[in-house]
Amino acid sequence: MKTIAFFNNKGGVGKTSLVYHLAWMYADRGLRTLAVDLDPQANLSAMFLDEERLAGLWEDNGQATVYESLLPLMNRTGDIAPPHVEQVAERLGLVCGNLALSRFEDLLSENWPKCLDGQEAAFRVITAFHRIIEQAARAHSADLVLIDVGPNLGAINRSALIASEQVVLPLAPDLFSLQGLKNLGPTLRDWRKGWEKRLGELPSSASISVPSGKMMPTGYVVMQHGIRDSRPVKAYMRWMDRIPFVYREAVLDGQPGEVPSVANDPYSLAQLKHYRSLMPLAMEANKPMFFLKAADGAIGAHVEAVKSCYQDFFNLAQRVASHAGIPVS
Numbered sequence: 001m002k003t004i005a006f007f008n009n010k011g012g013v014g015k016t017s018l019v020y021h022l023a024w025m026y027a028d029r030g031l032r033t034l035a036v037d038l039d040p041q042a043n044l045s046a047m048f049l050d051e052e053r054l055a056g057l058w059e060d061n062g063q064a065t066v067y068e069s070l071l072p073l074m075n076r077t078g079d080i081a082p083p084h085v086e087q088v089a090e091r092l093g094l095v096c097g098n099l100a101l102s103r104f105e106d107l108l109s110e111n112w113p114k115c116l117d118g119q120e121a122a123f124r125v126i127t128a129f130h131r132i133i134e135q136a137a138r139a140h141s142a143d144l145v146l147i148d149v150g151p152n153l154g155a156i157n158r159s160a161l162i163a164s165e166q167v168v169l170p171l172a173p174d175l176f177s178l179q180g181l182k183n184l185g186p187t188l189r190d191w192r193k194g195w196e197k198r199l200g201e202l203p204s205s206a207s208i209s210v211p212s213g214k215m216m217p218t219g220y221v222v223m224q225h226g227i228r229d230s231r232p233v234k235a236y237m238r239w240m241d242r243i244p245f246v247y248r249e250a251v252l253d254g255q256p257g258e259v260p261s262v263a264n265d266p267y268s269l270a271q272l273k274h275y276r277s278l279m280p281l282a283m284e285a286n287k288p289m290f291f292l293k294a295a296d297g298a299i300g301a302h303v304e305a306v307k308s309c310y311q312d313f314f315n316l317a318q319r320v321a322s323h324a325g326i327p328v329s
Helices: 015-028 043-048 051-059 066-074 099-111 113-117 120-126 128-140 155-162 175-199 234-240 243-251 278-285 301-323
Strands: 002-006 033-038 086-089 092-095 144-149 166-171 216-225 268-273
Touching: 002 015, 015 033, 015 043, 015 092, 015 144, 015 216, 015 301, 033 043, 033 066, 033 128, 033 155, 043 051, 043 092, 066 099, 066 128, 092 128, 099 113, 099 120, 099 155, 113 120, 113 175, 120 128, 128 144, 128 155, 144 155, 155 175, 166 175, 166 243, 175 216, 175 234, 175 243, 216 243, 216 301, 268 301, 278 301
Parallel strands: 002 144, 002 166, 033 092, 033 144, 166 216, 216 268
Antiparallel strands: 086 092
16 A cells, blocks of 8 residues: 655645546546545545435534544544544545544644654654545555645645655746746645654654654646647646756756756656646536536547547656556556
């Protein structure tokens, strides 16, 4: 089982939509896939589930969302409760998010320094997401776990990223995404070093599963760039040309060597164009863009767009999974 987080501290780049479509793609290609919504805004859960089902999960008094799994820790009454895996499709499961998750932020911040004192209780808090994901993946027999997080550098995201082996960075070709990339790279290194230091203080008697905290950058995905004559329009090119350099400088800590263009950059996982006409249809049909049918309104030019969309996401899914050592065919 491999865990991959999708992260950018700049919001609005299409990160959640990317996780949603990749989860469906992997499941469609035969991989048992678990999507985990660790964004307190719970947008991923809202994409997977209709409002009636989502309301039912949020109103459930059992372990229906990730928040309920955390409650025993938060209330100091015990350890994490077994997570509920919502069966979205035959091979696709979801650990549902909850707007109340933001209440966990303070407890995470409080216990991060306590790990340096070797307090097992602090490690239980910091590793809660990892252990919830581990239990949910085991229950779902997952081959792959995709984690969606919010656009910030707070304690929730630190704990979520520690639980991931790899990190994919979705970004838009604009000034704000590039600035976000500059902030994100050093933060990932700080979190990785901080967790390594804390692991050295873990009591030998501790009986909990802890993550390695690798959070290794897999590469970046350029989202929603404009297309003209099969090439990004000039307004976007200004920023796209800077992405490979900023990625190397900020994320890879100044990796030496010649800096290629985005089109030739091995760290560029994909350039996904904006499927403007498909997304409204997909939202209405409550399904991925590449699964749209004529009955959903995908007729005429939309038919070719749907085929192109499927191929784009399939190619991306292969590239992301190859870094995790998982074949996708």
